[in-house]
Amino acid sequence: MNIFIVYAHAEPKSFNGALLQAAQDTLLTAGHAVVVSDLYAMPFDPVSDRRNFTAVKNAAYFKQQIEELNATEVGGFAPDVEAELRKMEACDLMIWQFPLWWFGLPGILKGWADRVFVMGRTYGGECFYENGVFKGKRALLSLTTGGPESAYRKGAWNGDIDAILRPVQRGILRFTGWGVLAPHIVYAPVRITPEERSAALAAWADRLRAISSEKPIDVGEY
Ligand SMILES: Cc1cc2nc3c(=O)[nH]c(=O)nc-3n(C[C@H](O)[C@H](O)[C@H](O)COP(=O)(O)OP(=O)(O)OC[C@H]3O[C@@H](n4cnc5c(N)ncnc54)[C@H](O)[C@@H]3O)c2cc1C
Numbered sequence: 237m238n239i240f241i242v243y244a245h246a247e248p249k250s251f252n253g254a255l256l257q258a259a260q261d262t263l264l265t266a267g268h269a270v271v272v273s274d275l276y277a278m279p280f281d282p283v284s285d286r287r288n289f290t291a292v293k294n295a296a297y298f299k300q301q302i303e304e305l306n307a308t309e310v311g312g313f314a315p316d317v318e319a320e321l322r323k324m325e326a327c328d329l330m331i332w333q334f335p336l337w338w339f340g341l342p343g344i345l346k347g348w349a350d351r352v353f354v355m356g357r358t359y360g361g362e363c364f365y366e367n368g369v370f371k372g373k374r375a376l377l378s379l380t381t382g383g384p385e386s387a388y389r390k391g392a393w394n395g396d397i398d399a400i401l402r403p404v405q406r407g408i409l410r411f412t413g414w415g416v417l418a419p420h421i422v423y424a425p426v427r428i429t430p431e432e433r434s435a436a437l438a439a440w441a442d443r444l445r446a447i448s449s450e451k452p453i454d455v456g457e458y
Contacts, residue, residue, distance in 0.1 A: 237268045237448060240327035244334040244345040246276045251380055251425040251433065255440055256333050259378070262441040271323050275344045281316065282347020288317050288354075301355040308356030320352045329447065330375045330414070336382070339400050349408055359412045368413015374452060375414040377401060378421075378440070385423040397421065398456060405455040415452030 241259060245252035263270050273280065281287065289303050291312025307313045313321065324330060334345050363369045381388065388397040405416045420443060422436045
């Protein structure tokens with residue numbers, strides 16, 4: 237498979253960095269091709285505005301989705317957006333590796349999605365959800381939290397982790413047609429023992445060795 241990993245952590249020695257390394261090592265050993273966008277290292281500009289485009293449809297009033305439709309038609313995306321679009325279009329499986337921030341994506345990854353999931357090329361017309369542009373491809377969120385697993389159940393301190401991830405799993409990935417695999421969550425890597433962290437890295441590698449045969453989950457509705 238062609239596997240595209242979007243990685244959002246500023247510290248290479250972080251646990252997210254270790255999860256990225258484990259994924260790269262495991263997937264390459266298994267014979268997959270792996271492309272990584274290390275957003276902080278690039279550095280990827282997460283601000284979405286006219287910088288997304290080389291073409292201009294309406295110079296008098298900036299409406300992002302109108303410019304996206306136009307850029308789709310004329311090939312008018314800025315090189316950084318175009319490069320990420322091509323990586324997404326070329327992959328069979330996309331993995332996002334990130335720490336949970338404020339019940340959501342770190343800004344750099346949210347900004348990546350804001351700029352790269354463009355109207356026209358990645359959704360629109362009749363192409364949404366099960367008929368989405370990325371139908372047949374799979375995506376997986378791999379994340380860490382600060383809080384323990386017991387805090388992320390329905391009715392618990394922070395609440396249902398599936399509901400917390402739904403805006404991303406449904407609102408971005410499923411909306412554009414991806415088959416969403418079960419999220420891979422390492423809860424509170426800061427609070428667990430070094431042995432438990434090693435076991436978590438091994439469990440991630442084990443899962444990835446069998447990833448070719450995994451089936452998408454139901455991401456739920458509102
Ligand atoms: C702005 C912001 C918002 C946040 N919002 C939330 C929130 O909404 N909900 C929530 O739960 N949390 C939240 N957090 C906490 C955040 O999710 C966690 O701090 C983060 O997920 C921990 O992952 P990390 O990679 O940064 O861990 P790190 O702190 O980098 O790593 C944890 C430990 O793993 C060790 N380690 C690194 N590599 C290895 C290795 N190879 N083998 C073994 N051990 C290793 C490190 O040395 C360290 O001791 C927030 C944090 C910030 C900054």
